[in-house]
Amino acid sequence: MNGDHIKESKRYMLGLSIEQKIKSVQNDLWIECPHSTLAIRMISNMVKSPPQIQAPCMLICGEGGSGKTSIVRQLKLISERWNEKISFFALNENPGNLNFRELLLDAIGASNSVRKKTRPSLPAELEEFITLRRVRALVIDEFHDALLSNRPEQLKTLSLLKGLSGEPYCLSVIGFGTSLARNALRHDAQLLRRYYIHDLPRWNESEVFRAFLAAFEENLPLKKPSCLYESASVKFILANTNGLMDNVVKLIKHSAIVAIKNEKEFIDLDVMREAISNPWAF
Numbered sequence: 001m002n003g004d005h006i007k008e009s010k011r012y013m014l015g016l017s018i019e020q021k022i023k024s025v026q027n028d029l030w031i032e033c034p035h036s037t038l039a040i041r042m043i044s045n046m047v048k049s050p051p052q053i054q055a056p057c058m059l060i061c062g063e064g065g066s067g068k069t070s071i072v073r074q075l076k077l078i079s080e081r082w083n084e085k086i087s088f089f090a091l092n093e094n095p096g097n098l099n100f101r102e103l104l105l106d107a108i109g110a111s112n113s114v115r116k117k118t119r120p121s122l123p124a125e126l127e128e129f130i131t132l133r134r135v136r137a138l139v140i141d142e143f144h145d146a147l148l149s150n151r152p153e154q155l156k157t158l159s160l161l162k163g164l165s166g167e168p169y170c171l172s173v174i175g176f177g178t179s180l181a182r183n184a185l186r187h188d189a190q191l192l193r194r195y196y197i198h199d200l201p202r203w204n205e206s207e208v209f210r211a212f213l214a215a216f217e218e219n220l221p222l223k224k225p226s227c228l229y230e231s232a233s234v235k236f237i238l239a240n241t242n243g244l245m246d247n248v249v250k251l252i253k254h255s256a257i258v259a260i261k262n263e264k265e266f267i268d269l270d271v272m273r274e275a276i277s278n279p280w281a282f
């Protein structure tokens with residue numbers, strides 16, 4: 001077995017112990033796919049457009065498990081090389097239970113100097129920090145969380161968002177969220193008009209899905225090829241995952257672990273059935 005079906009940089013994995021192979025399968029993996037490439041290209045084009053009085057904004061919309069946070073993570077890495085700076089924050093990572101304004105200041109890096117003052121008025125400090133750090137965009141993961149708080153809090157957040165994308169900050173706000181975020185934006189016609197809404201699709205039977213499966217397989221430490229991109233596997237995977245990214249990734253990972261443990265060393269429909277019946281029984 002020469003491992004030709006595995007990409008060169010990963011072939012060393014065939015020499016690992018069973019426990020190490022399982023860990024390597026369980027690690028998060030990033031496979032480039034057209035959904036994510038398109039989303040990142042749209043964000044790049046938006047951030048690199050000349051400053052406008054009314055900065056363009058975007059909502060990347062997808063259900064839980066569609067790959068939003070993974071795109072944000074990838075964007076963080078890629079955008080480090082851009083001249084235009086992006087600040088990131090996720091509303092679910094909020095152990096201090098800060099409100100939206102405080103989280104925002106945190107994300108921009110302005111919180112230390114600002115919080116010392118009592119009840120700072122947002123605009124003056126923000127303007128200074130945004131200009132100093134050349135921040136052009138704010139990326140907000142779990143955007144729906146910002147918009148689903150109680151009504152008075154929600155109104156404050158909406159007005160803060162409006163303020164950020166207008167003068168003097170002119171920040172592009174790029175939210176990643178579920179359709180709840182889209183519905184919340186609909187409450188405010190003015191805000192909705194500023195947002196371009198882009199939907200992340202589910203997988204379907206297509207060349208791009210076969211390419212995704214082929215690329216995934218090249219990263220698995222299995223001695224034999226599984227040919228997941230062949231018609232029967234593709235149909236089985238779609239039927240059992242509804243094409244949701246998270247379900248697809250879990251099914252392949254759990255199946256790879258079954259195939260390692262039972263020494264079959266490739267994934268077929270039987271292995272996938274076993275993985276579905278109990279993903280943690282290996």
Ligand SMILES: Nc1ncnc2c1ncn2[C@@H]1O[C@H](COP(=O)(O)OP(=O)(O)O)[C@@H](O)[C@H]1O
Pocket residue numbers: 028029030031032033036062063064065066067068069070071245246249
């Ligand atoms: N391009 C990708 N390549 C490989 N795995 C991915 C990719 N995108 C998402 N995943 C995996 O799918 C799962 C769900 O993705 P996540 O980004 O958390 O979705 P969401 O934020 O929309 O709920 C995670 O386990 C993640 O590692």
Ligand SMILES: [Mg+2]
Pocket residue numbers: 068069070141
């Ligand atoms: Mg997420």
